[in-house]
Amino acid sequence: MSQSPSVNDQWVHRVVPSPAGRIHLVEQGSGPLVLLVHGFPESWYSWRRQLPALAAAGFRAVAIDVRGYGRSSRPAAVEAYRMLDLVADNVAVVEALGERTAVVVGHDWGANIAAHSALLRPDVFRAVGLLSVPYTPPGGPRPSDVFTGMGAPAGPFPGQEFYVSYFQEPGRAEAEIEPDVRGWLAGFYAALSADTMPPPEAPDPHFVAPGGTLRDRFPADGRLPSWLSEEELDVYAAEFERTGLTGALNRYRNMDRDWEDLAGHEGAPVTQPALFLGGGLDASTTWLSDAIEAYPATLPGLTAAHLLDGCGHWLQQERPEETNRLLTEWLAALPR
Structure with a gap:
């Protein structure tokens, strides 16, 4: 059951400072922090069906507008959308919320941002959930x-x-x-x-x-x-x-810059506890099947992985009940 299209009296909107200038976020609930990062072309609103479910399960669920989207800052320079900057924004959000650590969960580009947040700042992001797009370590061809x-x-x-x-x-x-x-x-x-x-x-x-x-x-x-x-x-x-x-499109325009920025992390695994959810009909899952097969080496902390049969790319919106169940079960099993 979806929430009202634009209003939920349990949602708290706020704007917090970040290297981008400001990041808009929506939060619900209290407990361990779960940071939700959307993909293209979406916004915090893509997590509208997860915010209440995570709150009900005892978590502080926070969905952000990634820089360039929604009510967050939109720097003019194309190079302001490189991965290092987006990771810094996520760290700033955690700090602005008065927390020291968080679980980070992302979908589509958000999955990539979440994975690199965990890779580059394991001191802040204690676990990582990836929806639709598998983790592929830095490196390889340009x-x-x-x-x-x-x-x-x-x-x-x-x-x-x-x-x-x-x-x-x-x-x-x-x-x-x-x-x-x-x-x-x-x-x-x-x-x-x-x-x-x-x-x-x-x-x-x-x-x-x-x-x-x-x-x-x-x-x-x-x-x-x-x-x-x-x-x-x-x-x-x-x-x-x-x-x-x-x-939003400037994220794509920084992929070669990311490749250069992250060259020192070539092949690096993400070692924190991890979750992967994919759609059986999603090209992201089928084209990157080799990345999923490599998880024992690249995602050694993987504790749950599920392929949702007959599901497309917009996983948490196409299958909200199933996604919520799998996500909350995984979160509940994490060490606090």
Whole structure:
């Protein structure tokens, strides 16, 4: 059962100082701190169904707007969105809340941010939960080369452009999205949801054809996924109509900088207690299956891992009851 689209009398909104300037957060409950980090293109609101469940289970649940999103600061410089800065924001939030440690849980880009928060600041983040996107240690080939190679003549998708590459040039994706933010978000959410995603034989919505746009491959029938009401879509759309998409997209524009910044941590495991939840129909899970198989080496503290059959990318919104149960069971078993 979802909460009201925009109001819950148990939610406390606040803004706290951070290296970004300020971070907006929403909290509910009391107890050990659980920091919830969203992905693209979302906001703190993607955790609306987890905040009350975690609070009821005896935790202080805090969902943030990542820098560049919502009511958090949006620095102008592209390079202000590198991973080191996002980790520093998370540490600042924990300190501003008067806590010394936290469990950090992330979805999509938030999973990546959560994993690196645990990797770089094990003194602050005592456990880490990853939703949808597996942990892959720093290192390997330069990311931009990998993404470009996917559409090369000898690559798996010849002649097509991977969405991460499409997002690299400032202004290019914004020109597609911002004239119709609500419609674009609806299509993007539908394209990666289990009940509305294109069939396997359809062109992959993660790629752009020459001269095309991402939107060309969104489902044509305009149906919203079952987890998203018109009113909930309005909440997401209103935030991005106000802020634009540049802050959110700048995260993608720092992947090569992250590769350079984190070179000293090449291959490093995250050793804290960990949880992984993936969707059985999510490309993040299937494309990165090798990363999941490597968990004994890269995530040696993994204590729970679950693949949700028939679930797409928006895991905690598509399957809130199941996600809440698995998350609270894992949290309750952690040493305090």
